[in-house]
Amino acid sequence: MRSALCPTAMLVMLTSGAAVAQDAGVTYSLNGTPGLLEMPTAQSADQGALALTLGYAKGLGRTTLTFQATDNLSLSLRYAFIDLYDDPTTGILDGEFERSFDLRYRFNDETAYLPSVAIGLQDILTPGRLGAEYLVASKSLGDNLTVTAGIGWGALGTRDGFTNPIASFDTRPIFDEAEPEGQLASDQWFRGDAALFGGLEYQINDQWGIKAEYSSNAYPETPFKPAIDTDSPYNLGLTYQPMNGVQLGLGYLYGNRLALSGSLYLNANNRPGLSGRESAPPPVNARAVNGRSWDRDAAPPAALRSALATLLENEGITLTDLEINGDTARARYINTRYRSQAQAMGRTARMMTQVLPPAVDVFTLEPEANGIPLSATTIRRSDLEQLENRPGAAAALYQRAAFTDADLASGLSDLPASIPAFEWGLGPYFAVVPAASGGSVTIDAGLSLGGIYRLQPNLVLAGAIGQSLITADKKDPVPDSTPDIQNVRTDATYYGDDGVPVLQNLTLGYYGRPGRDLYGRITGGYLEQMFGGISAELLWKPVQSQLGLGAELNYSAQRDTDMLFGFDEYDYDVVTGHVSAYYDLGNGYHTQLDVGRYLAGDWGATLSLDREFDNGVRIGGYIAQTDMSYSEFGDGSYSKGISVTIPQDFLTGAATRSTLGTAMRTQIGDGGARLGVNGRLYGLVREAHSADLSDTWGRFWR
Numbered sequence: 001m002r003s004a005l006c007p008t009a010m011l012v013m014l015t016s017g018a019a020v021a022q023d024a025g026v027t028y029s030l031n032g033t034p035g036l037l038e039m040p041t042a043q044s045a046d047q048g049a050l051a052l053t054l055g056y057a058k059g060l061g062r063t064t065l066t067f068q069a070t071d072n073l074s075l076s077l078r079y080a081f082i083d084l085y086d087d088p089t090t091g092i093l094d095g096e097f098e099r100s101f102d103l104r105y106r107f108n109d110e111t112a113y114l115p116s117v118a119i120g121l122q123d124i125l126t127p128g129r130l131g132a133e134y135l136v137a138s139k140s141l142g143d144n145l146t147v148t149a150g151i152g153w154g155a156l157g158t159r160d161g162f163t164n165p166i167a168s169f170d171t172r173p174i175f176d177e178a179e180p181e182g183q184l185a186s187d188q189w190f191r192g193d194a195a196l197f198g199g200l201e202y203q204i205n206d207q208w209g210i211k212a213e214y215s216s217n218a219y220p221e222t223p224f225k226p227a228i229d230t231d232s233p234y235n236l237g238l239t240y241q242p243m244n245g246v247q248l249g250l251g252y253l254y255g256n257r258l259a260l261s262g263s264l265y266l267n268a269n270n271r272p273g274l275s276g277r278e279s280a281p282p283p284v285n286a287r288a289v290n291g292r293s294w295d296r297d298a299a300p301p302a303a304l305r306s307a308l309a310t311l312l313e314n315e316g317i318t319l320t321d322l323e324i325n326g327d328t329a330r331a332r333y334i335n336t337r338y339r340s341q342a343q344a345m346g347r348t349a350r351m352m353t354q355v356l357p358p359a360v361d362v363f364t365l366e367p368e369a370n371g372i373p374l375s376a377t378t379i380r381r382s383d384l385e386q387l388e389n390r391p392g393a394a395a396a397l398y399q400r401a402a403f404t405d406a407d408l409a410s411g412l413s414d415l416p417a418s419i420p421a422f423e424w425g426l427g428p429y430f431a432v433v434p435a436a437s438g439g440s441v442t443i444d445a446g447l448s449l450g451g452i453y454r455l456q457p458n459l460v461l462a463g464a465i466g467q468s469l470i471t472a473d474k475k476d477p478v479p480d481s482t483p484d485i486q487n488v489r490t491d492a493t494y495y496g497d498d499g500v501p502v503l504q505n506l507t508l509g510y511y512g513r514p515g516r517d518l519y520g521r522i523t524g525g526y527l528e529q530m531f532g533g534i535s536a537e538l539l540w541k542p543v544q545s546q547l548g549l550g551a552e553l554n555y556s557a558q559r560d561t562d563m564l565f566g567f568d569e570y571d572y573d574v575v576t577g578h579v580s581a582y583y584d585l586g587n588g589y590h591t592q593l594d595v596g597r598y599l600a601g602d603w604g605a606t607l608s609l610d611r612e613f614d615n616g617v618r619i620g621g622y623i624a625q626t627d628m629s630y631s632e633f634g635d636g637s638y639s640k641g642i643s644v645t646i647p648q649d650f651l652t653g654a655a656t657r658s659t660l661g662t663a664m665r666t667q668i669g670d671g672g673a674r675l676g677v678n679g680r681l682y683g684l685v686r687e688a689h690s691a692d693l694s695d696t697w698g699r700f701w702r
């Protein structure tokens with residue numbers, strides 16, 4: 001499927017502002033990891049760092065996304081175009097597309113006397129054409145010079161290698177091209193000959209630096225390995241950082257070729273743009289001690305509702321319902337502006353103190369989305385008055401607040417609809433279709449016109465029309481090597497390739513609350529680029545629970561490749577569905593397990609793990625394994641990939657709920673392919689539940 005924004009474009013936008021610099025001692029190699037030119041170092045970026053690196057030398061181009069998941073652990077996903085030796089090594093296969101995945105773990109921080117030490121696995125999945133393992137140490141000498149030395153195996157053990165110091169690992173098996181791709185190459189790790197590498201890096205000033213290394217990669221003439229000629233083991237390089245968040249590099253490799261690199265990086269813990277550009281909220285309107293009464297004739301409920309709705313509209317919040325009963329007021333509203341539901345709650349509570357009579361002392365705040373209430377947070381007005389200007393006010397108020405499900409039984413007084421029934425937007429899109437088996441990555445860009453029409457608050461008609469600006473090849477799908485497996489994803493490159501407007505999606509969605517802690521959704525229509533049908537979902541998610549359980553059942557048919565209204569070209573329909581478990585692990589980590597049937601009729605499970613930072617940046621990965629055999633799946637063996645989502649307020653500092661997102665997959669295959677449906681419930685619901693609210697509760701007072 002297509003990603004919304006390519007990694008390069010997204011990080012260019014993010015680093016175009018005042019990005020926060022990383023440690024000056026960390027620079028990125030051509031491989032996209034902290035290192036020299038091609039050799040690794042034991043240095044690590046700060047936890048939360050995300051870097052995109054483009055490196056090119058004749059015969060080897062690399063694009064790498066690296067994430068520093070913890071203080072010690074980093075992960076990298078790499079796309080490369082490599083010239084490979086054929087079999088026998090008498091010819092060269094030009095520009096072969098390869099995918100690789102790296103892991104690196106740093107054991108310790110550098111001290112005054114001890115270097116930092118790290119262990120790494122490079123290109124850990126078969127066929128591992130760049131596969132290598134290493135143990136490396138780095139030590140700073142003064143403020144500007146860093147010395148690195150290490151021992152490598154695999155590709156890093158091919159120059160002047162010696163017998164493996166791990167005696168039982170002295171033989172490294174040669175990968176058989178007939179074996180499936182995408183499996184862990186654990187039988188090769190740290191096996192075979194080893195070799196030494198090392199180098200120096202000197203930081204001239206805050207912008208300029210130089211590097212020199214001795215490479216232990218000889219690039220031997222081996223079938224289906226990189227065809228790189230080496231005249232010298234010594235590589236030299238120059239780095240330049242023209243602005244925070246950007247690194248440029250120039251190198252001279254192996255005595256015969258130039259290399260260029262560019263890295264864009266940011267830290268998900270630090271906002272690159274200005275923070276809090278929204279206007280400050282008005283202060284809490286404290287009541288007079290002897291004035292806690294309500295004259296209903298002077299301030300009738302209808303007038304209070306109208307006044308509160310007007311104030312909230314200025315704050316980007318739509319009041320949909322209000323009930324005043326004795327000393328308690330319940331407000332139900334839609335947050336249209338703030339990424340954090342806690343911030344919207346704080347704004348709503350402040351406005352309630354401006355309008356509601358002194359007799360009302362209990363506020364129950366019920367955020368709503370797609371016409372359904374998500375939760376209820378109850379706070380006392382007296383607590384707002386007491387805590388507003390005190391140190392630790394956010395934590396104290398959170399402890400005093402009560403978080404429950406919204407009261408579904410008692411009715412609220414509906415207000416006239418103030419949100420537009422129809423909304424539309426026109427904007428650019430950039431799509432990356434990952435390589436299918438035997439194919440290559442396809443890039444598309446164009447304009448998308450989208451619209452939403454709310455027939456009822458919980459009944460939403462939505463659609464989008466796209467026009468590609470670069471794709472018009474009008475190719476027809478060709479026979480593949482797995483005729484018994486439906487091409488539910490591997491024909492993605494043929495969809496919408498005629499150069500005319502296409503229907504990206506057109507759906508009617510209904511949302512409801514069938515019971516306490518239960519949320520429901522039914523969506524029908526042209527659900528995604530390749531399939532249309534109907535999808536039903538039920539989610540159980542208590543407000544204060546870290547666990548959520550869900551079930552989804554879908555019936556869908558494959559659309560024609562012209563992406564209009566037909567379903568005749570493939571004559572394929574399928575029933576799919578999953579049961580899902582969601583769990584908030586704490587500290588921003590969320591995991592999800594989906595078990596069920598996928599679009600190609602295969603059965604299996606998908607496990608995903610996301611890290612969501614307090615400022616809304618979310619970085620995650622997933623892996624899907626089904627009963628489809630490796631030979632049926634094709635190259636890649638199973639579905640896997642990573643995703644990055646960045647809220648626009650992280651970039652601009654202006655309050656908005658819009659996000660930028662991209663996904664990177666090692667391969668597109670038909671196994672483990674799940675139906676794409678907009679508006680799935682868990683992401684919609686959990687942001688208003690206690691665990692998510694606690695992560696951003698400090699914004700309550702903003």
